[in-house]
Amino acid sequence: METIKTDIAVIGGGVIGLAASIRLRADGRDVVLIEPNEPGSGASYGNAGTVADYAILPVGTPAVLRNLASLLFNADSPLSIRKAALPTLLPWLMRFAYESLPHRYKDNASRIADLLSEAATEWLDMAAGIGASALLSGKGCLYLYQTPQSFRSASADIALRRQYGISQELLNPDEVLRLEPHLPPVEGGGLFFPNAINFTDPGIVMAEMAAAAKRAGVQFVRDAVKMIARERYGVKMVASHNIIHARAAVIAAGAYSGNLARQLGERVALDTERGYHLEFDMDTMPVERPVCPTHHGFYFCPMRGRLRVAGTVELGGINAPPNPRRLEVLLANARRVFPKLGEPSRTWMGFRPSMPDSVPVIRPSKGGKDVIFAFGHGHIGLTLAPRTARMVSSMLAA
Numbered sequence: 001m002e003t004i005k006t007d008i009a010v011i012g013g014g015v016i017g018l019a020a021s022i023r024l025r026a027d028g029r030d031v032v033l034i035e036p037n038e039p040g041s042g043a044s045y046g047n048a049g050t051v052a053d054y055a056i057l058p059v060g061t062p063a064v065l066r067n068l069a070s071l072l073f074n075a076d077s078p079l080s081i082r083k084a085a086l087p088t089l090l091p092w093l094m095r096f097a098y099e100s101l102p103h104r105y106k107d108n109a110s111r112i113a114d115l116l117s118e119a120a121t122e123w124l125d126m127a128a129g130i131g132a133s134a135l136l137s138g139k140g141c142l143y144l145y146q147t148p149q150s151f152r153s154a155s156a157d158i159a160l161r162r163q164y165g166i167s168q169e170l171l172n173p174d175e176v177l178r179l180e181p182h183l184p185p186v187e188g189g190g191l192f193f194p195n196a197i198n199f200t201d202p203g204i205v206m207a208e209m210a211a212a213a214k215r216a217g218v219q220f221v222r223d224a225v226k227m228i229a230r231e232r233y234g235v236k237m238v239a240s241h242n243i244i245h246a247r248a249a250v251i252a253a254g255a256y257s258g259n260l261a262r263q264l265g266e267r268v269a270l271d272t273e274r275g276y277h278l279e280f281d282m283d284t285m286p287v288e289r290p291v292c293p294t295h296h297g298f299y300f301c302p303m304r305g306r307l308r309v310a311g312t313v314e315l316g317g318i319n320a321p322p323n324p325r326r327l328e329v330l331l332a333n334a335r336r337v338f339p340k341l342g343e344p345s346r347t348w349m350g351f352r353p354s355m356p357d358s359v360p361v362i363r364p365s366k367g368g369k370d371v372i373f374a375f376g377h378g379h380i381g382l383t384l385a386p387r388t389a390r391m392v393s394s395m396l397a398a
């Protein structure tokens with residue numbers, strides 16, 4: 001066992017831990033980042049790459065609640081559950097159902113909107129700081145609606161976004177095709193977020209973040225924290241090969257953060273929404289920008305040298321292996337839009353760290369601000385990484 005002493009220990013090297021480390025180092029703090037795998041190789045690697053500052057709606061809404069049973073138990077729906085995981089997931093699901101009620105969902109949307117309000121500019125700054133600006137694209141993002149009725153049922157969501165000042169343009173079917181000529185006709189039309197930006201390769205962004213953190217002097221420790229406890233002058237973490245003493249710690253271990261919080265005496269309702277992606281190597285993309293057929297719950301994402309089809313939700317816990325059926329459904333639905341898609345070159349599953357209200361946990365632990373919680377970012381962790389880092393930095397400075 002090696003003993004390491006530091007000012008700040010960041011547990012977890014996903015996009016949240018990496019962003020927090022970079023920011024804390026820029027504040028002049030000594031930072032040790034503890035991560036057992038390649039930094040950025042968890043959920044942060046395989047996402048859709050959208051800086052989704054328009055995504056103010058929580059996953060749980062009154063409409064989702066109305067259809068929850070049919071959604072969950074239809075293996076082909078965009079939001080499904082592994083039946084074996086149901087008993088374990090029941091408390092999370094009950095809280096999710098409560099958070100989907102009309103008064104809760106509006107409150108959650110308002111908290112998410114507040115967090116997202118500066119996301120794009122904060123990412124433009126961070127990308128410039130780490131030398132990753134060339135990986136950003138600014139062609140907006142497009143939602144598709146299968147039928148006029150599905151477009152009409154999105155009207156409450158559209159009104160809510162308008163209330164928060166999100167730029168969105170309602171497109172008729174012809175306007176959708178003018179924007180994305182390779183799409184098949186989409187009867188219900190689309191919704192265009194003209195100011196949205198996205199990354200063309202989240203994996204490379206993670207590598208650039210890790211490199212920037214190293215250059216700035218963040219010390220990387222390849223290990224997994226097993227135990228965390230307060231001690232007289234700070235926080236002690238026992239990992240597989242190291243004991244780390246820090247004046248303060250940041251828990252940013254994504255979907256794995258709940259166990260660490262519990263060791264400090266706090267129960268958080270964190271679970272995971274498993275998401276999948278398929279990649280098709282190609283030089284000419286069928287879409288110019290991230291395009292989301294809303295009824296399928298995934299994005300077509302043009303990335304460097306490949307089209308990534310990423311999204312959907314499977315409630316199934318962090319231990320079960322990927323579900324091949326979910327990948328089949330993703331492929332079948334992708335081919336409903338682009339029938340000529342061949343076999344995928346790669347497939348992937350990752351664990352979104354998810355709270356039942358879709359609001360991330362970014363706050364000091366109840367036991368004191370020597371431990372900061374920074375997890376539970378669900379569908380918007382890439383988007384919120386710079387904002388989270390700024391919040392963590394000010395909590396530790398105060």
Ligand SMILES: Cc1cc2nc3c(=O)[nH]c(=O)nc-3n(C[C@H](O)[C@H](O)[C@H](O)COP(=O)(O)OP(=O)(O)OC[C@H]3O[C@@H](n4cnc5c(N)ncnc54)[C@H](O)[C@@H]3O)c2cc1C
Binds near residue numbers: 012016225276
């Ligand atoms: C299919 C899909 C599409 C998505 N699309 C988008 C999108 O377009 N835009 C967006 O903003 N977000 C998107 N997301 C969500 C986003 O990817 C996540 O919210 C974000 O990556 C979470 O980051 P994280 O750092 O909290 O978690 P992770 O990236 O999972 O990182 C957590 C890290 O902690 C480490 N760790 C775990 N346990 C320990 C331990 N005991 N000790 C030390 N380290 C530990 C893990 O190894 C891991 O590297 C998507 C997610 C998925 C799955």
